[in-house]
Structures are given as C-alpha cells and as structure tokens.
Amino acid sequence: EPEVTQTPSHQVTQMGQEVILRCVPISNHLYFYWYRQILGQKVEFLVSFYNNEISEKSEIFDDQFSVERPDGSNFTLKIRSTKLEDSAMYFCASSTDVNTEAFFGQGTRLTVV
Amino acid sequence: TQLLEQSPQFLSIQEGENLTVYCNSSSVFSSLQWYRQEPGEGPVLLVTVVTGGEVKKLKRLTFQFGDARKDSSLHITAAQPGDTGLYLCAGASNSGYALNFGKGTSLLVTP
Numbered sequence: 001e002p003e004v005t006q007t008p009s010h011q012v013t014q015m016g017q018e019v020i021l022r023c024v025p026i027s028n029h030l031y032f033y034w035y036r037q038i039l040g041q042k043v044e045f046l047v048s049f050y051n052n053e054i055s056e057k058s059e060i061f062d063d064q065f066s067v068e069r070p071d072g073s074n075f076t077l078k079i080r081s082t083k084l085e086d087s088a089m090y091f092c093a094s095s096t097d098v099n100t101e102a103f104f105g106q107g108t109r110l111t112v113v
Numbered sequence: 114t115q116l117l118e119q120s121p122q123f124l125s126i127q128e129g130e131n132l133t134v135y136c137n138s139s140s141v142f143s144s145l146q147w148y149r150q151e152p153g154e155g156p157v158l159l160v161t162v163v164t165g166g167e168v169k170k171l172k173r174l175t176f177q178f179g180d181a182r183k184d185s186s187l188h189i190t191a192a193q194p195g196d197t198g199l200y201l202c203a204g205a206s207n208s209g210y211a212l213n214f215g216k217g218t219s220l221l222v223t224p
Contacts, residue, residue, distance in 0.1 A: 048210035056210035091155050098209040101146065104155035
C-alpha cells in the first residue's frame with residue numbers, strides 16, 4: 001500500500017542551526033502538507049503546497065520556515081535558525097485533491113538543544 | 114480558526130464494553146476526518162464523512178456526521194485491547210487546504 005515516507009525519523013540539532021526535514025509523498029498525490037505536534041499538544045497545520053507554490057500557511061509558518069519540492073518526488077521543510085520551541089514531531093501529509101483524505105507519514109521527531 | 118472539541122479527553126474501559134466519543138464545533142465543516150494515532154507515530158486515517166447525517170461503518174466502528182455538519186461521533190462496539198490509542202477528529206478549513214485537529218480522545222481498553 002502506498003505510503004508517505006519521512007526522513008530522518010529523529011533529528012537533534014543545536015539552537016540556531018538550520019534543519020531540513022524530508023518527505024516523499026504518495027506518488028499520484030498533488031497536494032502536500034506539513035503539520036507539527038508539540039509533545040502533549042494537538043496536531044497543528046503549518047503549510048500546504050500545490051502546483052509548486054504555497055496554497056495556505058498558518059501563523060506558525062513564519063519567515064524561519066520554507067518548503068520546497070526540489071524534484072518530482074521529494075517535499076522538504078526547512079527551518080533556518082531553529083529555536084528551542086521548534087522541538088516537536090513534524091508530519092508530512094499528502095492528498096489527491098483538496099478536501100479529500102490526507103495521508104500522514106510517520107513523522108520526524110525534531111529536538112532542538 | 115475553527116475549533117474542534119473532543120470528549121471525553123480520556124477513557125478507560127474493559128474489553129467488550131461499548132463506547133462513544135464526540136467531536137463538536139460551532140463551525141460548519143465541509144468534511145470531517147477521523148484518525149487514530151499511536152505514540153510516536155503519525156495519524157492513520159480511519160474515515161472521512163462529507164454529507165450531513167452520514168453514517169459510515171468500519172467493522173466495529175461506527176462514525177456519524179451531524180446533520181448540520183458541526184459535529185461527529187465515533188462509536189465502538191465490543192471494544193478490544195487493540196482499539197487502544199488516541200482518536201483524533203479533524204475538519205477541513207474553509208479554504209479546504211488545512212485540517213483543524215481536535216486534541217483527541219485517549220482510549221485505553223484493558224483485557
């Protein structure tokens with residue numbers, strides 16, 4: 001069964017460093033998303049991406065964040081200068097169309113020290 | 114932001130019991146999805162409901178979308194230990210791109 005894959009599964013980084021989280025969405029999906037979940041809190045929307053541009057972003061997705069689809073398969077989330085409060089599980093998701101089922105990856109646990 | 118309130122927050126029951134968890138909002142959603150999440154893993158989609166009043170069944174799980182598309186419920190019949198997990202509801206935002214998640218109901222089914 002097709003699935004969304006994310007790498008790495010765990011990432012530890014020092015405050016102020018840049019990190020890139022990688023995702024391979026399901027191959028025939030056209031809409032891509034990043035969500036995050038701080039420990040013990042709810043899943044929060046960060047950004048959606050369609051047709052090589054951001055279609056929607058939340059207040060969390062400030063100038064420190066960027067997304068890119070560098071090739072036909074990968075979808076990345078970059079955090080330029082990490083802060084302690086960026087520590088969270090980051091989930092990538094994809095869907096065939098807007099308002100249809102979104103399938104989530106297993107997540108990347110980011111720890112900023 | 115369209116808020117989704119889930120209740121109860123925690124539920125501990127014995128194997129064989131029935132249970133219902135709720136997802137409520139003051140906002141109308143074009144669709145609502147139910148996910149199950151295990152610790153340290155991503156949400157796994159269970160079902161999507163779209164039409165007001167819609168009922169969907171997935172084995173022992175029954176999902177209902179309210180007539181006004183503001184609320185939903187998940188009913189589990191004869192719960193099993195394998196049903197243990199965090200059940201999340203998520204509604205599509207007005208734009209349709211974002212999913213707004215509830216905080217979830219943490220279910221523990223003991224043998």
